[in-house]
Amino acid sequence: MVDKIVRLAGVGTDDHVLEIGPGLGSLTEGLCATGARVVAVEIDRHLIPALTDQVGHHEESGRLTIINADVRELDWPSVLGDHRWAVVANLPYNIATPLILDLLAEQPQLERWVVMVQREAGERLVSDPGSRTYGIPSVLLAYWADARIVGSVPAELFLPKPNVESVLVEIRRRPGAADAPDYEFALLSRLVRTAFGQRRKMLRKSLAGMADGDQLETAGIDPTRRPEELGLEHWLRLTATVADEASGRT
Secondary structure, three states: OHHHHHHHHOOOOOOEEEEEOOOOOHHHHHHHOOOOEEEEEEOOHHHHHHHHHHHOHHHHOOOEEEEEOOHHHOOHHHHHOOOOEEEEEEOOOOOHHHHHHHHHHHOOOEEEEEEEEEHHHHHHHHOOOOOOOOOHHHHHHHHHEEEEEEEEEOHHHOOOOOOOOEEEEEEEEOOOHHHOOHHHHHHHHHHHHHHHOOOOOOHHHHOOOOOOHHHHHHOOOOOOOOHHHOOHHHHHHHHHHHHHHHHHHO
16 A cells, blocks of 8 residues: 555655554555655654664664654645655544645645545545535635545555555646635635535525625526535636625725
8 A cells, every 4th residue: 555655646756745643654665665755743752762762773874854744734835945745644534624624724835645545535635526525625726726536545564454445546637726815715715605604505505695696606506506506617707706795895
């Protein structure tokens, strides 16, 4: 499985790789063997000695940096520098989705990802409109990147064996995704979260107070549709319509 993840990540000599949650270093070893420069961020200070015992020799060659920290609190400029990065990780399932969405929004240098997540989370991240798993994560990830499930991970590979299934998700940031005005994603996110907060209601009801029927129609959206029926292009048109009218009123 380590070989599969490394192969899917497509990293090689002098690529810069961020590994989140290296644990005891089995994936770290595989990444370093490619010649990539790896920064491994591990939150559990009790694992650092064992991790260092396993892969610390790569630090001596300058191929590996081990950081004992919470990835949500990193000094990102000092870690990322001016480089483009790949993210390869077995993410903690309780924070995987918000972490992915936050880092896509805040750290444009993280360009390509191969991450292991719980199957249900992976399906929500890559879902298309109309799917039962399509929701807030699907739309917000699609704003920044393209994503697909590229493999499954049998529970038998873990010790102890978990009660959930896992998948590998590949995420590739779209060129220019970070060039949109700051307000666009913030407004789109508010619209999406508001609508899916009442996903069984028609948009004219769930978005009341944010977008009225006329604005929906101006954006080419039937006000009687429900949020899971709208693709990213619909949300972008609605965002632009609401922003334009708000600007016209100020």
